[in-house]
Amino acid sequence: xxxxxxxxxxxxxxxxxxxxxxxxxxxxxxxxxxxxxxxxxxxxxxxxxxxxxxxxxxxxxxxxxxxxxxxxxxxxxxxxxxxxxxxxxxxxxxxxxxxxxxxxxxxxxxxxxxxxxxxxxxxxxxxxxxxxxxxxxxxxxxxxxxxxxxxxxxxxxxxxxxxxxxxxxxxxxxxxxxxxxxxxxxxxxxxxxxxxxxxxxxxxxxxxxxxxxxxxxxxxxxxxxxxxxxxxxxxxxxxxxxxxxx
Numbered sequence: 446x447x448x449x450x451x452x453x454x455x456x457x458x459x460x461x462x463x464x465x466x467x468x469x470x471x472x473x474x475x476x477x478x479x480x481x482x483x484x485x486x487x488x489x490x491x492x493x494x495x496x497x498x499x500x501x502x503x504x505x506x507x508x509x510x511x512x513x514x515x516x517x518x519x520x521x522x523x524x525x526x527x528x529x530x531x532x533x534x535x536x537x538x539x540x541x542x543x544x545x546x547x548x549x550x551x552x553x554x555x556x557x558x559x560x561x562x563x564x565x566x567x568x569x570x571x572x573x574x575x576x577x578x579x580x581x582x583x584x585x586x587x588x589x590x591x592x593x594x595x596x597x598x599x600x601x602x603x604x605x606x607x608x609x610x611x612x613x614x615x616x617x618x619x620x621x622x623x624x625x626x627x628x629x630x631x632x633x634x635x636x637x638x639x640x641x642x643x644x645x646x647x648x649x650x651x652x653x654x655x656x657x658x659x660x661x662x663x664x665x666x667x668x669x670x671x672x673x674x675x676x677x678x679x680x681x682x683x684x685x686x687x688x689x690x691x
Contacts, residue, residue, distance in 0.1 A: 452507040454500050454606055455595075456521035457584040463505065467498045470675045471505035474622060477669055477677065478506065479513070481620050486572050488603045488617050490610030493624035494657060497673075502624065503606035510602055518600045520567070522607025524583040525560045529590065533558065538648060550655050554609045561614040564605075568617035571603050608656060611663040623660070623667035625683065661687055 448463055478489065491503045500521070507517035526533050536558075541549040552558055563581065570578045576598040582591050597603070611621045664670065664687075665680055672678050672686065684691040 446505075446508045446512060448508075450508075451504045452511070452517060452519050453504055454519045454521035455580065455582065455593075456523050457582050457589055459500065459521065459523075461501045461504055463501045464498075466675065467501040467505060470498070470624070470671055471502050471509060473675060473677060474502070474669055474671060475506060475509045478620060478622070479510075481668060482515075482602065483619060486574065486601055486603075487619045488568050488572065488605060489620045489622065490605040490607065490615075490618045491622045491624065492607060492610035492663075492667075493660065494608065494626040494653065497624035497626040499606040499608075499624060503604045507602075507604055515602055516600050517602040517604055518595070518597060520580065520603055520605045522564065522605055522609060524581045525564050526558055526583070527560055529583060529587060530585055537652065541648070541651075546651070546655075549651070550658075553652065553655055554612055554614075554659055556614060559609060559612075559614070561612070565616045568603070568605075568615075571597055571600070572617055608660070611660070611666055613663070620669065621667045622669040622671070623664055623683075624671050625673055625678075625686070626657075661689055665691075 451461075451463075453459075453461060489506070491499045491506070493499055500519075503519050507519050510517045528536060537549060537552065540552045544551075556562070560581075567578050567580060577594045577596050579592050580595050582589075582593060584590065605618070609615065610618065611623060664683055667680070670678050670680065670683050672683075678686065681691055
């Protein structure tokens with residue numbers, strides 16, 4: 446597989462940095478994913494915290510599918526908040542200041558923060574066999590926001606890489622894949638990318654903690670779960686690993 450020609454996610458400005466650990470995980474996931482794919486257009490989500498390599502593994506899975514003659518498109522869920530990142534961060538802080546931890550928890554990953562309606566429409570249009578779907582592009586400034594008509598007429602698998610890819614608000618995902626992580630790993634990854642200011646603030650740590658709790662609550666829906674060590678694990682094993690009840 447040529448790493449230089451892999452399909453990438455469609456969020457403007459995002460880059461992937463593939464390491465051997467990503468390749469190992471993708472190669473572990475792929476045989477199971479391949480066996481689960483239905484004989485029709487399918488949506489796969491790769492979800493987890495930002496430290497687990499969702500973008501990289503989604504791209505690698507798309508490349509492996511392509512080697513099997515299956516065309517895949519990698520869709521970034523980070524294009525679909527209602528607000529650009531800086532404005533959404535400000536809204537998170539406003540919500541927290543007004544209502545505390547409980548209010549912030551209710552906001553994160555909810556339809557108030559994310560345009561799930563648009564994402565669900567895209568997934569439904571793709572699975573219905575439409576030749577083109579209208580996809581959003583969101584950069585990091587107000588002027589970096591637009592829509593593209595994407596030709597998916599010969600695309601067989603849409604891979605959605607997104608923290609919220611296993612959300613109860615999402616419709617139409619056939620195969621959810623959970624990449625497990627801890628808030629500490631997520632924070633370390635954000636520091637390494639240095640995309641945003643204040644990545645190691647107490648508030649950011651709280652956001653990561655709350656998002657991690659949501660991922661754990663949603664984990665029972667995942668059809669494939671990968672541990673931090675790169676092993677395929679059952680949901681029961683996941684619960685033991687994370688110290689939660691099944």
